[in-house]
Amino acid sequence: MAVDLINTAAAPGSPLADDLLSADRGAQAWWRIERARVPEGDPPDIRALRRLRLALRDIMEALVDGRPVPPAAVSDLNSFMQSAPASTRLQLTGTGLRAQTQWHWEYGGNPRLAFIATQAAEFLSDKSQAGRLRRCANPVCSMIFIAVNPRRSWCAPGVCGNRVRVARHHQRAGGA
Ligand SMILES: [Zn+2]
Numbered sequence: 001m002a003v004d005l006i007n008t009a010a011a012p013g014s015p016l017a018d019d020l021l022s023a024d025r026g027a028q029a030w031w032r033i034e035r036a037r038v039p040e041g042d043p044p045d046i047r048a049l050r051r052l053r054l055a056l057r058d059i060m061e062a063l064v065d066g067r068p069v070p071p072a073a074v075s076d077l078n079s080f081m082q083s084a085p086a087s088t089r090l091q092l093t094g095t096g097l098r099a100q101t102q103w104h105w106e107y108g109g110n111p112r113l114a115f116i117a118t119q120a121a122e123f124l125s126d127k128s129q130a131g132r133l134r135r136c137a138n139p140v141c142s143m144i145f146i147a148v149n150p151r152r153s154w155c156a157p158g159v160c161g162n163r164v165r166v167a168r169h170h171q172r173a174g175g176a
Contacts, residue, residue, distance in 0.1 A: 002056050002120035003133075004034065005049075007143050007155075031112075039103045044110035052080055052113050056120055060144050063124070064135050080117040083109025138164050 031043045043049075058073035084103055091098045103111030124130050129146075136143045136155040143155035154161040 002116055002123065003060070003144060003146055005053050005056060005116060007145075039101075039111040039115050041103070041105070041111055044113045048080075048110065048113060051076065052117060055080075056116075057144075059120075059124060060133055061135075063130055064133050064144060077117050077121060080109065080113045081121065083107050084111045084114035086111070086114070086118075136160050 027043065027046045027049060031038075055073040055076035058070050059077070061067075062069045062073075084105065084107060086101050086103050089100050089102050091100060103114070105111065132147045132150070134145055134147045134153065136145065137153040138155070138160035141155060141160050143160075145152075145155045147153075154164075
């Protein structure tokens with residue numbers, strides 16, 4: 001989900017200047033797609049969502065490029081988690097016990113942001129997981145993706161892989 005979030009924007013300087021979260025309407029559409037995966041309740045302020053995205057992108061790009069992770073991005077991620085912590089509540093039901101996650105709004109944070117940040121923290125701190133992050137091999141694409149197959153080099157083989165193959169083919173054919 002964190003990877004989905006950072007890919008809602010093209011990287012700065014890339015020719016693809018689109019930002020899916022540039023307007024509230026875009027963010028609403030994004031939450032509709034992700035709704036089933038996140039805690040219930042009001043969606044966060046769009047500026048907070050973009051700040052979380054920036055922190056995640058800074059960390060993931062540093063990892064992908066083999067650079068030191070910026071400490072400011074790490075503390076940003078931590079504050080998203082601290083401002084809306086979760087606790088587990090065990091309940092007696094007629095048929096047995098049920099465990100339920102409760103998100104705490106009373107610290108002023110938003111559980112959806114905390115949820116995404118927590119997922120990201122678990123993913124990024126696991127070397128075998130974070131080691132699968134890749135940047136798309138298409139130079140005009142800025143997507144970062146999780147390579148399930150370690151040899152995959154395109155965010156979407158059917159899109160970026162094909163585009164680059166077609167471009168190479170045209171170069172070989174004399175720039176036609
Ligand atoms: Zn791509």
